[in-house]
Amino acid sequence: MRTHNKQIITAVVHGSMNTKAAAHHFNVTERWVKELVRRYAFEGEAAYESRSKRPKTSPNQTPQETRDRITFHRQNLTTKGLDAGAETIQTLLESEGLTAPAKSTIHRILRQANHVTNQPQKRPKSSLIRFEAALPNEMWQSDFTHWRLEDGSDTEILDYIDDHSRFLISIRAYRRVTGSYVAKQFTEACQEHGRPQSSLTDNGLVFTTRFTGKINGDQPAKNHFEKLLQEWDIKQINGSPNHPQTQGKIERFHRALKLWVKAQPRAKTVAQLNEQLEEFKHIYNTQRPHKAAGRKPPYLRYTATPKAVPKPLPKDERRIRTDTVDSDGKLTLRYGGQLRHLGMGRTYSGVPVRMLIDDRDVTVINRKTGEIIRYFKIDPSKNYQKGISSLNR
Template identity: 50%
Template sequence: MEKNKLIIQSIIQGKLTPAQAAEHFGVSRRWVYELMRRHRASGEDGVLPLSRRPHSSPQQTAETVRSRILSLRPELTDKGLDAGAETSAWHLSVEGLAVPAASTIHRILRSAGLVTDQPHKRPRSSWHRFEATQPNEMWQSDFTHWTLASGADVEILNFLDDHSRYLISCTAHQRVTGPLVLECFLQAAERYGFPASTLTDNGMVFTTRLSGGKGGLNAFEKTLRDLGIQQKNGSPSHPQTQGKIERFHQTLKHWLTIQDPAKTLVKLNKDLIRFAQVYNTERPHRALNRRTPAQAYEAVPKATPTNSEAGTHHRVRTDKIDAGGKVSLRYQGKLLHLGVGRQHMYEDITVLVADTAATVILTSTGEILGEYNLDATKNYQAKKKKSPAKAEDSS
């Protein structure tokens, strides 16, 4: 700006010719004549640098879209949902509006003071994420704690499809036990089919592999083995292996915090049904290219267990052992009596039936009390005798 003024002053007051001024200040003669023209037209203001801003911005985000981006942020946040740029873009597309780039949406939110950049976070390009290639190729499972409005602590058990992040099952209980894990797993499988594998931590409700070889397999492990479902367990003290479901728990708890606090398990389970609907069908996932888990789950053929026994019919029932140490079970229209043992009388048990096989499980611990080959021609059903090899394994 000062240089432009000096060029003009050197011509007007210093009596330099335009050619001399151009040579002295190291500019072209054309530029000197342009400055002289501006000075004659507008005085000293005419030699100031002109704005380089374009007269129009054809790429500028429409005001209707910008307003919707700003209004979406509090709407999604109030619902306990993710309100980032990519999620906003998905909702704009669903509403039929023009969808700017995620970077543009982030810039609009940042300009309005609705988001703050966090440069300390690792860039997404540095992530190395494992993902199953098919739905039902692997289900991740874990449970987390939640507090009712009454102050009571409860536990929420979840099954999450690794490929699509589809929420297979989400239920709240006073306490998650081994038999309950199996029951919820079978109920989910009845609806969605059996997975090819499962991934959990090393909690006793999922596996006894760290129990020092005492007690043998629990009911969940035995059922997976019988069905040909591969059981995978994370390394001890390494929760990153189950990273997807750990991250899911954050989303779940954030959503529950926004809702009216549930006073009872019944109310909480109703809330969880609603959450599953929102999570699976109304919430696009960043890792799924803005698709919802439901869209991703239905887009690809589902994997199945390698063992044909996965087609076996399963049912689960709960009961109490009678004073004679037996439990009754209706099979092929007849009432059979399974001998468990008087030492377990009046204890709560879970009975798992798989076609002609039955397993009685102690509800409180998950211990297998007996296995039976059902025979409708006999009223009393004795336990299967363990082979010497199995007896050694369980000792």
């Protein structure tokens, strides 16, 4: 480039070419020839040298202080097991009084500092159809996930989150999640935060019995959790089988949870794990900015508007079950997730019967004669149920 510039200047200044002829001869613009001649007049032979096209000043360049804070927050959040994306960092910069660059600029700075791993396999956001409840407590999502203790033994972590705000309603670890634990934890959550209008879960047995199959040709009884929802007028929604996207919010929550727990010392006991989960709950609800909550902690969105409340639902659980009175004069019936024993009396031992079940009301009919022989009003607090003779009804 130096030699080329020198030839152009020499041809015009010391030779016989004018600027137009020189531009044609050297295959450059006439404007460029004039610029070289102007430089030579002021700078002499320094005009022969090529120059960077980079501007002398970069008024739009991100200040070094801001760049340093971006990489600091990335490393700090990653170490703590918290979300360290561009949007989170942008929020933190603003809270520090700095002028936060655009998300794309933050991402570029992180990439330049080798803090970004490409993920070409990720599904594009434009392909997702998103649903969000309009109010707090309009819908709670629930599920459980696994986590191993220091000795390698498995635990199961059950949680409830608010669909509208992503507020973590309740979280607790167990050796194994059972239907009783699901109902108990749900009840305690309702006592603290009010009852939700609806519940969304998958089709696990601790949440629903609808896919357990018929027993002796009869529909299965609702479990404890289902009965609780029915009693409190809470609409039960179960996702489609083999379609985890329905519970996408809680699936993403579990990823955030495990990222944080993984960054902590591995718990030795379930009790220690629950202490960690309580700490995470506080951070997640009150400190960690959430994209879906307008880059604010979920607690602020959960408390910003009035909560939805349950609406009256039809109380209809009619089903029929066939059975035979056992040798002790009893029938068995599952109600509210527990097996109940119905006292028929030894007089009816061996008699084939049909039970007409309408929620708590049970009518027992002799299948051979069609005679109504007992009535029961299920008492959920008791295992053994005393019947009423059809003659005394």
